[in-house]
Amino acid sequence: MKKYINKFFLLGSIIIFGASCENDAILTSLKAVDFSTEIEASAKTLVLTEINANQNMELISWPAVVFPIKAPVTYTIQFDLIGNTSGGTAWINSKRIEVGEDALSKSFLGKDLNKIAIDLGLKPNVVGILAVRVEATLDRKIYSNSITLTITPYEKSVVFGAIYMPGSYQGWGIDTAAELSAIESGVYLGYVTIPTGSGLGFKLNTARNWDQFYGADKDGNLKSMSDTDLVMPGVGTYQIKANLNTFKWNAVPYSWGVVGDATSGSWDNSTPMTFDHVLKLWKITIVLKSGNVKFRLNNNWTINYGPKNAGSGIVNLDDPAAHYIGEAGTYDITLKINDIDTSNGYPKTATYTVTKK
Structure with a gap:
């Protein structure tokens, strides 16, 4: 019996050893990967103002990083104060701008750079310095050497x-x-719901009277004191932007909605709310079942409350929380949000009501 046990032990050892050798054969080591050249900035010194806020003020570019694995590489630009780029917490609070897969440059408007600078703590109308580097990600993260930009931000x-x-x-x-x-x-923004069966014509008045108003020119742009109506794209809820400096305007479909397993669309499809331009809030009357509801913008999870x-x-x-509906029935729901100007991001909070009819 002892002889057979020894044979089994020997056979097991051979199998384990063989498996170990086989695993050793497929092990690989990470090859060194880096940025072949320095990243570049089209301008190293920038004085930002409201005048150049909507102009392309900077172009950051970099070489492609070649990984041993052939797959798309994701690039991200990081901005930070120079004092925050060394030590154990280096770059941890940087402003990260994801550029995308295999992109090798990114341009920045003046207002975007200004927001980055102010968010990082640079003072308006005072010369400051930011460090910039690029992150390349595939099977690991690779970083370029940093460069510096001298920036004077403005106060909006x-x-x-x-x-x-x-x-x-x-x-x-x-x-x-x-x-x-x-x-x-000279630039104005607001919201309106055009109901089914309504006409689409409108004017833009500078006061709540008819002393000064804008209608349409032959191309549909703004024209002072024109009797020709401006025309909405159709029924629905829109965000409207009018620029009296350029005489341009646009209307973009835009709606807050309720979403959740208490609604007919569950968590996949929002039920759109309408905008009450008199009360300046979003509202809906909706049949709900027992479950949860919350709010999101344009049927998408990018902005939600x-x-x-x-x-x-x-x-x-x-x-991540939601409002729980304990009893099925018909409800009036409102949302009041100060999102008229989202250049600094959507507000941290909004107010709402849920009332059973």
């Missing part, structure tokens, strides 16, 4: 004022016309 001026949008959608009453708020000098605390009436940006 607060703009007040509004224009008004009388039209067929609300019977042309100037006193109840939707308001477009100023977001820059949920309540941290049930019953608080406050929802928080990108919060």
